Amino acid sequence: MKNGSMSRLWLVVLSLALALAVLGGCSKKPPVVTETAPVEQAPVERIAEAPKPEPVAPKGPDYDSLEPSKYGIEDVFFGYDKYELDDAQMGVLNKNARILKDAGVTVMVAGHCDERGTIEYNLALGEKRAKIVRDYLVSLGVSASKVKLTSYGESRPFNAGQTEADWAQNRRAHFERP
Amino acid sequence: MTIRRLYLAAAAFCFLLPVAAMAQGGRTEVSIEHTATAVLKTDVRIGDFRGLGDDREVQETAARLREVLANDLLLSGLFRVGGPGYPDKELPFNWTTEATVERGSDGVLVVNLNLLSWPDRQLVLTKRYKPGPEQVRTTAHHFANEVVRTTVGSEGIALTRVAFSRGRGDRRDIYVVDYDGEGLLRLTANRTLNLCPDWSPDGNRIAFTSYRGGQQGLYFLETATGQVRQVLSMEGLNLGADWSPDGKELLISLSRSGDPEVYRITPDGAIIKRLTVSPAIEISPSWAPNGRELVFTSDSSGTPQLYMIDREGAGKRRVTFEGKYNDSATLSPSGEWLAYAAREDVLTQIVVMRPGGEERRVVTDNSWRNCEDPSWAPDGRHLVFASDKTGASKLYVYDVVENTFRQLTFGNDPDITPGWSH
Numbered sequence: 001m002k003n004g005s006m007s008r009l010w011l012v013v014l015s016l017a018l019a020l021a022v023l024g025g026c027s028k029k030p031p032v033v034t035e036t037a038p039v040e041q042a043p044v045e046r047i048a049e050a051p052k053p054e055p056v057a058p059k060g061p062d063y064d065s066l067e068p069s070k071y072g073i074e075d076v077f078f079g080y081d082k083y084e085l086d087d088a089q090m091g092v093l094n095k096n097a098r099i100l101k102d103a104g105v106t107v108m109v110a111g112h113c114d115e116r117g118t119i120e121y122n123l124a125l126g127e128k129r130a131k132i133v134r135d136y137l138v139s140l141g142v143s144a145s146k147v148k149l150t151s152y153g154e155s156r157p158f159n160a161g162q163t164e165a166d167w168a169q170n171r172r173a174h175f176e177r178p
Numbered sequence: 179m180t181i182r183r184l185y186l187a188a189a190a191f192c193f194l195l196p197v198a199a200m201a202q203g204g205r206t207e208v209s210i211e212h213t214a215t216a217v218l219k220t221d222v223r224i225g226d227f228r229g230l231g232d233d234r235e236v237q238e239t240a241a242r243l244r245e246v247l248a249n250d251l252l253l254s255g256l257f258r259v260g261g262p263g264y265p266d267k268e269l270p271f272n273w274t275t276e277a278t279v280e281r282g283s284d285g286v287l288v289v290n291l292n293l294l295s296w297p298d299r300q301l302v303l304t305k306r307y308k309p310g311p312e313q314v315r316t317t318a319h320h321f322a323n324e325v326v327r328t329t330v331g332s333e334g335i336a337l338t339r340v341a342f343s344r345g346r347g348d349r350r351d352i353y354v355v356d357y358d359g360e361g362l363l364r365l366t367a368n369r370t371l372n373l374c375p376d377w378s379p380d381g382n383r384i385a386f387t388s389y390r391g392g393q394q395g396l397y398f399l400e401t402a403t404g405q406v407r408q409v410l411s412m413e414g415l416n417l418g419a420d421w422s423p424d425g426k427e428l429l430i431s432l433s434r435s436g437d438p439e440v441y442r443i444t445p446d447g448a449i450i451k452r453l454t455v456s457p458a459i460e461i462s463p464s465w466a467p468n469g470r471e472l473v474f475t476s477d478s479s480g481t482p483q484l485y486m487i488d489r490e491g492a493g494k495r496r497v498t499f500e501g502k503y504n505d506s507a508t509l510s511p512s513g514e515w516l517a518y519a520a521r522e523d524v525l526t527q528i529v530v531m532r533p534g535g536e537e538r539r540v541v542t543d544n545s546w547r548n549c550e551d552p553s554w555a556p557d558g559r560h561l562v563f564a565s566d567k568t569g570a571s572k573l574y575v576y577d578v579v580e581n582t583f584r585q586l587t588f589g590n591d592p593d594i595t596p597g598w599s600h
Contacts, residue, residue, distance in 0.1 A: 120595070127414060151415075
């Protein structure tokens with residue numbers, strides 16, 4: 001038992017020295033020894049097994065595996081040929097921003113359009129919609145690197161119908177897993 | 179009637195003043211008259227196409243040549259076609275076409291195609307071909323263009339093709355079809371979205387937008403080999419390239435700066451110049467045939483409208499003022515007509531007008547749905563566009579002189595963003 005703990009200690013000293021040599025480059029002084037020597041078994045073991053600090057276990061749901069709608073993120077809808085945000089849309093995004101910041105999750109904002117207008121123009125319009133949403137979220141403190149964007153134009157309608165109500169469903173910035 | 183007699187009288191000379199004027203000026207050719215009587219046509223008799231001998235392939239080739247040639251002449255819009263076996267057996271014919279097909283001593287088929295004046299049967303044009311089994315249609319197309327050149331004095335479109343995007347959602351591939359709807363061929367198979375094909379002026383390459391690299395990029399497809407290479411893939415949109423008339427550069431819309439702007443690029447993907455600067459959408463650039471100006475769509479006014487600028491980005495002027503949605507414009511090869519998609523009531527329709535805005539007319543009525551992306555044939559008389567009038571989006575060809583339509587592609591998969599070869 002004693003031998004075991006001593007050899008384990010020796011291992012720690014060695015690995016720490018090695019880490020210092022790698023990280024620090026030149027420090028060959030072993031102050032590490034005096035500092036680690038009196039430390040009890042348990043913490044020593046932990047250091048020995050994981051030189052890097054263990055990531056904190058995630059609290060709550062595993063956001064990355066979920067569609068954003070599952071943790072309360074809502075899509076934003078737009079008027080015909082529009083890509084500006086009104087008060088109602090900003091209200092939705094304010095709520096989304098709080099959730100995204102708390103969760104620290106990365107999402108994809110995808111711009112969608114209704115079937116009217118050309119394929120090309122709708123790809124541009126969808127990009128504009130996704131972009132204004134991202135810009136607004138970033139202005140609220142969401143990390144820009146955590147909001148990716150894309151445009152599907154009119155190629156992935158949520159509703160295949162051809163009434164104004166159907167089209168309104170298809171004019172949106174949709175939040176999805178990246 | 180008078181004109182027809184004039185054509186007849188001129189047959190022996192092959193040149194005629196009104197004919198030459200039509201071919202070069204194009205004014206007479208594209209006069210927009212809704213009455214069929216105002217459209218002057220040359221009457222061509224489809225005569226005897228004889229297969230010499232009992233050889234089945236010889237007989238079939240003769241029959242196929244006759245059928246394809248007659249159809250080419252009809253589709254050109256320049257002729258009335260008749261003769262033995264046709265509804266119009268007798269017309270005041272100006273010309274007749276005849277052919278012989280036989281198997282040569284080397285086993286290869288030999289085709290002689292002749293154009294003669296009618297009724298005096300003076301030989302005006304004779305061509306000899308040795309078509310392989312897959313080249314019979316091409317042979318007829320080639321001779322059809324010869325007939326157009328000889329009798330009307332303009333360049334025919336019988337050998338042209340239309341490239342387009344076929345598929346659903348974000349899985350669409352580039353296809354190509356002969357101008358008459360035959361010879362459908364798939365050119366890409368990469369399980370992503372491929373769209374907006376545009377032919378280089380020499381026909382050797384097709385530029386198109388694809389997500390095959392994971393994100394949107396501009397690609398070239400070599401038409402001879404089918405080889406594809408990436409030209410450009412910048413962050414955001416890389417959309418809707420348009421070859422310049424001299425083939426030395428392209429227009430494209432890129433959103434690398436934050437929103438879509440129009441750029442001139444080299445065929446190697448190097449940016450020559452950014453032509454637009456605005457926080458709005460600038461998209462669908464298309465060269466004027468003189469290569470000095472271009473037309474594009476911008477929603478800087480609040481709605482998508484058409485604008486023209488010069489090749490340096492200067493001299494911007496707004497072209498459309500009517501309606502709240504005007505997009506995907508293209509100037510005819512003569513520069514005299516502008517075709518585009520305009521929202522009428524609820525859905526987009528095809529509009530043709532002068533580049534200055536005169537003589538505007540909506541060519542597709544309420545029976546059409548979502549008409550988009552017109553592209554001119556090199557004759558400046560026909561244009562192809564996409565419409566989902568039958569449910570799925572399909573391609574249609576419009577004749578601006580006769581105000582008639584024909585369906586070019588069929589099937590259940592949507593066909594979009596056509597580009598007519600030059």
